[in-house]
Amino acid sequence: MFSQLFINGLIAGAIYALVASGFSLIYSTCKFIHFAHGAVVAVTAYILYLFFSLLGLNFWLAVILTIIFAGFFGWLINKILYKKLRKRKASNVILLIASVGLLILLESLILLFFGADVKTIGFIKIAKGLEFLGAIITPLQIVIIISSFVLLFLLFFFTKKSKIGKAMRAVADNRDVAEIVGISAEKMFSWSFIIGSAIAGIAGILVGLEQNLEPTMGTNLIIKGFTGAIIGGIGSVPGAILGSFLLGFSENFGIWFLPSGYKDAIAFIILFVFLLARPQGILGRKK
Amino acid sequence: MNKTAKTILWVVIIVIVIGAIWYGVTRKPTTEEVIKIGAILPLTGKNASYGERTQRGIELALEEVNKEEKIIEVIYEDSRGDLKEAASAAQKLINIDKVQVLFSQLSGVSQAIAPIAQENKIILFGFTSTPGFTKQGDYIFSNRGDATNIGKRLGEFAIEKEYKKAAIVYLNNETHKGIEEGFREIFENNDRSVVISELHEKTETDFRTILTKIKAAQPQVILFSSRDKYVAMMLVQARELGLDQQVLSVQGIDSKSFLEIAQHTAEGIIYAQTIVYEDITNPELQETLKEHQNRYGEPMSLYAANSYDVVKLLAKIVKTGIKTSPAIKIALLETRDFPGISGDITFDETGNVHKENKLFTVKNGQFVPYEE
Numbered sequence: 308m309f310s311q312l313f314i315n316g317l318i319a320g321a322i323y324a325l326v327a328s329g330f331s332l333i334y335s336t337c338k339f340i341h342f343a344h345g346a347v348v349a350v351t352a353y354i355l356y357l358f359f360s361l362l363g364l365n366f367w368l369a370v371i372l373t374i375i376f377a378g379f380f381g382w383l384i385n386k387i388l389y390k391k392l393r394k395r396k397a398s399n400v401i402l403l404i405a406s407v408g409l410l411i412l413l414e415s416l417i418l419l420f421f422g423a424d425v426k427t428i429g430f431i432k433i434a435k436g437l438e439f440l441g442a443i444i445t446p447l448q449i450v451i452i453i454s455s456f457v458l459l460f461l462l463f464f465f466t467k468k469s470k471i472g473k474a475m476r477a478v479a480d481n482r483d484v485a486e487i488v489g490i491s492a493e494k495m496f497s498w499s500f501i502i503g504s505a506i507a508g509i510a511g512i513l514v515g516l517e518q519n520l521e522p523t524m525g526t527n528l529i530i531k532g533f534t535g536a537i538i539g540g541i542g543s544v545p546g547a548i549l550g551s552f553l554l555g556f557s558e559n560f561g562i563w564f565l566p567s568g569y570k571d572a573i574a575f576i577i578l579f580v581f582l583l584a585r586p587q588g589i590l591g592r593k594k
Numbered sequence: 595m596n597k598t599a600k601t602i603l604w605v606v607i608i609v610i611v612i613g614a615i616w617y618g619v620t621r622k623p624t625t626e627e628v629i630k631i632g633a634i635l636p637l638t639g640k641n642a643s644y645g646e647r648t649q650r651g652i653e654l655a656l657e658e659v660n661k662e663e664k665i666i667e668v669i670y671e672d673s674r675g676d677l678k679e680a681a682s683a684a685q686k687l688i689n690i691d692k693v694q695v696l697f698s699q700l701s702g703v704s705q706a707i708a709p710i711a712q713e714n715k716i717i718l719f720g721f722t723s724t725p726g727f728t729k730q731g732d733y734i735f736s737n738r739g740d741a742t743n744i745g746k747r748l749g750e751f752a753i754e755k756e757y758k759k760a761a762i763v764y765l766n767n768e769t770h771k772g773i774e775e776g777f778r779e780i781f782e783n784n785d786r787s788v789v790i791s792e793l794h795e796k797t798e799t800d801f802r803t804i805l806t807k808i809k810a811a812q813p814q815v816i817l818f819s820s821r822d823k824y825v826a827m828m829l830v831q832a833r834e835l836g837l838d839q840q841v842l843s844v845q846g847i848d849s850k851s852f853l854e855i856a857q858h859t860a861e862g863i864i865y866a867q868t869i870v871y872e873d874i875t876n877p878e879l880q881e882t883l884k885e886h887q888n889r890y891g892e893p894m895s896l897y898a899a900n901s902y903d904v905v906k907l908l909a910k911i912v913k914t915g916i917k918t919s920p921a922i923k924i925a926l927l928e929t930r931d932f933p934g935i936s937g938d939i940t941f942d943e944t945g946n947v948h949k950e951n952k953l954f955t956v957k958n959g960q961f962v963p964y965e966e
Contacts, residue, residue, distance in 0.1 A: 308806065308810055311806045311809075311835075312803060312806060315800075315802040315803045315806060318800070318802065319800055319802075322800075415638065418638055418642060422643075422646070423638070423642030423643040423645075423646055424643045424646075424849075424850070424851045425643070425823045425826075425851045425854070425855060426851075426854075427851075427854045427855050429854070429857075432857070433830050433833060433834065433856075433857050433858065433859055434833075434834070435833060435834060435835075435836050436834045436835065436836070443834065443835050443836055445834050518799040518800070518827070519799075519823075519827070519855055521640070521823075522642070523639060523640050524799075527797050527799070558803075559802070559803045562803050562804070562807075563803060563806075563807065566792060566793065567792045567793065567794060567803065567804045567807075568766060568792075568793045568794070568795065570795070570798070571795065571797070
C-alpha cells in the first residue's frame with residue numbers, strides 16, 4: 308500500500324505544483340498575490356474544451372493554441388488591470404483585492420458562457436491504470452508528474468541562465484536599482500505574467516483532462532497551490548514546487564491514518580506550522 | 595454651491611428617498627389573482643447544476659399551468675449554496691415579494707430557511723431528503739421522502755445479493771449521512787459488516803487515497819452516496835485503481851454530466867430513487883417527459899421531476915380558489931395520490947411523503963429500471 312499512497316501523493320503534489328509554480332513566478336517578480344491565477348487555470352481548461360470538444364480541432368493543435376492563449380490572457384490581465392492600478396500607485400492590498408475580484412468575475416463568466424454542468428474533454432479513454440511497483444497509475448498521471456518535474460528544471464534554468472530570467476530576478480531583488488541599469492520593470496512584469504500564465508495553461512490542460520471542468524475549479528486549485536507556495540517559500544519557484552509535493556504527500560499519507568474528512572485540516576495545519584516556525588518557507592530567504 | 599443650496603438639496607434628496615420607500619412599502623400588489631412562489635436555488639457557484647435542473651422542472655410546469663391564464667408566478671433567488679445568502683433571500687421573498695410558498699434546494703440551505711418559513715407561516719417545500727426535515731414545523735414540506743429509506747433499500751438489495759462486506763463513501767451532509775445510517779442499520783442488523791465508511795467534502799476531486807483504503811479493506815460491494823459528479827469521479831478513479839466490485843449509489847445521479855464523466859464505467863451501477871418513468875401511463879406526464887428531452891437534450895432528472903410535480907400540485911390547489919399559505923397547507927395535507935413523475939404524492943402528518951424507492955441502473959448509456 309505504501310507505493311500506492313506514494314503515487315497518490317505524487318499525483319496530488321504534481322497538480323498543486325503546476326498551479327503553484329506559475330503563481331509563485333508572478334509573485335516573485337511583481338510582489339503581490341495574484342489569486343486570479345486559479346481562474347486563469349480554469350479559463351484555459353475551458354478554452355481547451357472549446358477548441359477540442361466544441362470546435363473539433365486536432366487535439367495537439369488545440370493544446371498549443373491553448374497554451375499560447377493562456378500566455379496572451381495573462382499579458383492582457385496585467386495590461387488592462389494591474390498595470391493601470393500600479394500607475395495609480397495602488398498598494399499591494401488593493402492589487403490583492405482586485406485579483407480576488409477578477410477571480411470571481413472570471414468564474415462567473417465561465418458559468419455564463421459554458422453553464423454550470425461539469426464538462427469533460429473526453430480525449431482520454433478511462434481504463435485500468437498501469438501496474439508499477441505494486442501501485443496503479445494511469446498514463447495521464449505519469450504525464451502530469453513528468454510535466455511538473457520538467458517545469459521545475461526549465462524554470463530553474465530560465466531564471467538562472469536566460470537574459471529575461473536574470474532581468475526578472477533583478478527586478479524582484481531591487482526594482483529601483485534594476486531600472487537604473489536599464490531594465491524596464493513594467494516589461495519584466497509583463498513577461499512574468501506571460502510565462503506564469505502559460506504555465507497555468509499547461510496546468511489547466513492537464514488538470515482539465517484529469518479532473519474534468521467546473522466553473523469553480525480555479526478557487527480550489529489556487530487555495531492548494533497558494534498553500535504549497537507558502538510552505539515552499541513564496542517567491543521561490545523551486546520552493547513552491549517542493550512545497551506542493553510536501554503538501555500532496557502529507558495529505559495523502561495523513562488520511563491513510565485519519566478519516567478522509569481531515570484532508571483539508573492536514574493541509575492547513577502544515578500551513579500554520581510553517582507560518583509559525585519557518586515563515587519564509589522551505590527555500591525562502593529570511594528578510 | 596453655497597451652504598443654503600446644499601441644505602436644500604439634501605432636504606430634497608431625503609424627501610424623495612422617504613417618499614420612494616413609503617411608496618414601495620404601501621404599494622398594493624397589482625396582480626392579486628396570481629399567487630407568488632419564491633424559489634431559493636443554487637443558480638451560481640458549485641451547486642449551480644442542481645439548481646438548474648430544479649429550475650427546468652419549475653419552468654416546464656409553469657408553462658403548462660399558466661397556459662390559459664397566469665395563476666402562478668415564480669420569483670427566483672440565487673442562494674449560491676450559501677446559508678446566509680439563502681436566509682436573507684427568504685426574508686426578502688416573504689416580506690417584500692409577499693410569496694405564499696417557498697422552494698429551497700440543498701440540505702444545508704433548506705435547514706437554514708425552515709425556521710424562517712415556519713415563523714412567518716409560509717409553506718416551505720424543501721427539495722431535500724434530509725432526515726427529519728419536515729418535522730421542524732407544520733409549514734415544512736418535502737416531496738422527496740426521507741434519505742434513510744434510500745439507504746435501507748440499498749441495504750436490502752445488498753443482503754439479497756448475499757454481500758457480506760460493504761464499503762461506503764458519503765458526502766459530508768445530513769442527507770448522505772442519513773443514507774449511510776440507513777444502509778448500515780439494515781446491513782449490520784443482518785450479521786454483515788460495513789468494513790470501512792469514509793466521508794468526503796464538497797471541494798474534493800481526488801478520491802484516490804480513500805479508494806486505496808477501500809481496496810485494502812476488500813469489500814464485496816461499495817456504496818457511493820454523493821452527488822452525481824462526485825459519484826462519477828469516484829467511479830472513474832475506482833476503476834482506474836482496479837477496484838471492480840459492484841457499485842451502489844443514490845438518487846440524483848441521473849444526469850447527462852454523470853454519464854459524460856463516468857463514460858463506460860457508469861454501466862451496471864445500481865442506484866435507488868423514486869422516479870417512475872416506466873409506470874407513467876398518464877399521457878400528460880408522458881408529454882412532459884418528451885418535452886424535457888427535446889428542450890434540454892437529456893431525460894428528466896429526479897430534481898426536475900420533484901419541482902415539476904410540486905408546481906403542478908400547487909396549481910391544482912390554487913385553481914380551486916385557495917390563495918393563502920395556511921389554506922394551501924390544509925389542502926396539501928388533504929392531498930391523496932396526486933399523480934407525479936417522481937411518484938404519487940400523499941403527505942403524512944409531518945408533511946413528508948413515503949414513496950417507494952426503486953432500483954435503477956445504467957445500460958448502454960441510458961438510465962433504466964434495474965431488472966435481475
